[in-house]
Amino acid sequence: MTQSTKTKSSNSQHRIVIVGGGAGGLELATRLGKSLGKQGKAKIILVDATLTHIWKPLLHEVAAGTINSFEDELNYFAHASKNYFEFHLGRMKDINRVDKRLILEPLTDETGHEIAPERSLRYDSLVIAIGSTSNDFGTPGAKENCIFLDSRAQADRFQREFLNLYLQAQARAIENPSPQDLNIAIIGAGATGVELAAELHHAAHEFTRYGLNSIDPGNVRITLIEAADRILPVLSKHTSSTATDQLVDFNIQVLTSRRVTAIHKDSVECDGDIFIPATLKVWSAGIKAPDVLKDIAGLETNRINQLVVRATLQTTRDDSIFAFGDCASFTPEGAERAVPPRAQVANQEAIVLAKILKAKLQGKPLPTFSFSDKGSLISLGETNTVGNLIGKINVQGFFARIMYLSLYRLHQVALHGVFKTGVLMFKDLLSRNSGPTLKLH
Numbered sequence: 184m185t186q187s188t189k190t191k192s193s194n195s196q197h198r199i200v201i202v203g204g205g206a207g208g209l210e211l212a213t214r215l216g217k218s219l220g221k222q223g224k225a226k227i228i229l230v231d232a233t234l235t236h237i238w239k240p241l242l243h244e245v246a247a248g249t250i251n252s253f254e255d256e257l258n259y260f261a262h263a264s265k266n267y268f269e270f271h272l273g274r275m276k277d278i279n280r281v282d283k284r285l286i287l288e289p290l291t292d293e294t295g296h297e298i299a300p301e302r303s304l305r306y307d308s309l310v311i312a313i314g315s316t317s318n319d320f321g322t323p324g325a326k327e328n329c330i331f332l333d334s335r336a337q338a339d340r341f342q343r344e345f346l347n348l349y350l351q352a353q354a355r356a357i358e359n360p361s362p363q364d365l366n367i368a369i370i371g372a373g374a375t376g377v378e379l380a381a382e383l384h385h386a387a388h389e390f391t392r393y394g395l396n397s398i399d400p401g402n403v404r405i406t407l408i409e410a411a412d413r414i415l416p417v418l419s420k421h422t423s424s425t426a427t428d429q430l431v432d433f434n435i436q437v438l439t440s441r442r443v444t445a446i447h448k449d450s451v452e453c454d455g456d457i458f459i460p461a462t463l464k465v466w467s468a469g470i471k472a473p474d475v476l477k478d479i480a481g482l483e484t485n486r487i488n489q490l491v492v493r494a495t496l497q498t499t500r501d502d503s504i505f506a507f508g509d510c511a512s513f514t515p516e517g518a519e520r521a522v523p524p525r526a527q528v529a530n531q532e533a534i535v536l537a538k539i540l541k542a543k544l545q546g547k548p549l550p551t552f553s554f555s556d557k558g559s560l561i562s563l564g565e566t567n568t569v570g571n572l573i574g575k576i577n578v579q580g581f582f583a584r585i586m587y588l589s590l591y592r593l594h595q596v597a598l599h600g601v602f603k604t605g606v607l608m609f610k611d612l613l614s615r616n617s618g619p620t621l622k623l624h
């Protein structure tokens with residue numbers, strides 16, 4: 184084959200561009216790469232704003248320092264080269280639907296220096312999977328004073344600030360060895376807030392083990408603030424009350440029916456002029472899709488910027504543009520609510536979307552997505568997990584813990600296959616038994 188025929192055939196290949204290599208997007212790129220990409224039936228291109236992937240449900244553990252984000256991250260270039268797809272570093276800025284081009288922002292380094300100018304990628308099918316960010320509902324002071332657990336960078340920032348407070352306390356204790364306090368407030372008691380509270384409680388005990396004992400774990404006051412009348416409001420009452428009992432046992436203050444009205448440098452203000460002292464403040468109440476999607480290219484979006492999609496995961500106004508995961512809103516026929524923004528939804532959608540895109544390529548009728556709720560599990564530290572399976576069966580303890588841990592392993596199997604996941608599990612076991620159980624740098 185001559186050079187010119189080679190170029191012609193690759194130019195005529197169907198181009199599937201996936202934006203966002205998160206829980207859903209990376210699984211989809213890997214599936215399509217290993218099938219359509221490997222067989223030369225389509226060119227698969229993944230675009231992400233960062234160079235590495237970390238599974239988002241691990242972020243509360245990264246923030247608490249109970250896992251090391253460097254050990255659990257995956258490099259997109261390396262993964263793409265092994266799985267027959269192409270990776271581009273870039274942040275989506277817009278879509279030109281007429282010319283079918285995805286427009287990327289200029290690429291800059293940490294100092295703002297431009298590495299690459301604004302550029303665009305041609306697509307035949309475009310998949311948007313850029314996840315969600317926290318929704319602070321415009322609460323005064325939230326942006327300036329809270330940390331949000333939306334990305335690995337933010338979780339790393341929390342971990343450093345948390346560690347710095349212990350280092351500060353240790354330095355102060357040289358002059359004045361009196362008991363020192365640490366106040367932490369978490370706004371929003373959904374799964375993220377509850378799991379973070381439990382993880383921080385666990386980390387506070389671990390600091391003492393490593394000699395950072397100027398702050399006694401008993402003096403670490405963690406307050407979890409929720410506007411609804413119970414924590415985990417979208418889960419069953421049983422899960423909510425079991426988790427509440429466990430958090431109270433951990434000495435975590437659980438405040439419900441409390442609306443946060445403002446965040447200050449050293450406190451959280453609630454309805455009724457109540458001020459809760461807090462040095463570290465984390466916002467974990469509600470989500471929205473990234474602002475870039477608001478009114479993007481005339482596509483239909485809802486009030487939290489999510490792209491509205493049909494059962495084929497196609498956007499309502501453009502058959503060539505698909506969306507899934509947290510940034511999409513799909514309401515099954517006859518249902519009152521859209522499917523929830525969860526990793527298990529992104530995973531199930533990725534599996535079906537791979538089939539949908541293959542059918543599209545073959546000119547066959549498109550399969551449709553239906554959500555099968557496998558339940559929700561909430562991790563309350565190393566040994567405790569509560570929740571329900573298949574939406575009904577309440578579980579807790581060791582069995583629930585194993586089910587919870589298996590969610591991450593299933594994500595790894597989707598990316599690396601069974602053998603490599605086994606090797607990774609073995610590596611994790613070794614490093615957990617040989618290294619520190621808390622990240623101290």
Ligand SMILES: Cc1cc2nc3c(=O)[nH]c(=O)nc-3n(C[C@H](O)[C@H](O)[C@H](O)COP(=O)(O)OP(=O)(O)OC[C@H]3O[C@@H](n4cnc5c(N)ncnc54)[C@H](O)[C@@H]3O)c2cc1C
Pocket residue numbers: 202203204205206207208230231232233236238239240241242243273274275276312313314315332333374375378473475507508509510524525526527528529560
């Ligand atoms: C602390 C925490 C704990 C959680 N625990 C659970 C749990 O136990 N179980 C569960 O089911 N769910 C859990 N979730 C929710 C779960 O993480 C999300 O539902 C899931 O990650 C959504 O997958 P996604 O592919 O839609 O988006 P994400 O996994 O968020 O990935 C989005 C990707 O898009 C990239 N991106 C963003 N904007 C752009 C842009 N403009 N251009 C290019 N790339 C972009 C990001 O870098 C990222 O890689 C948790 C979430 C958090 C924060």
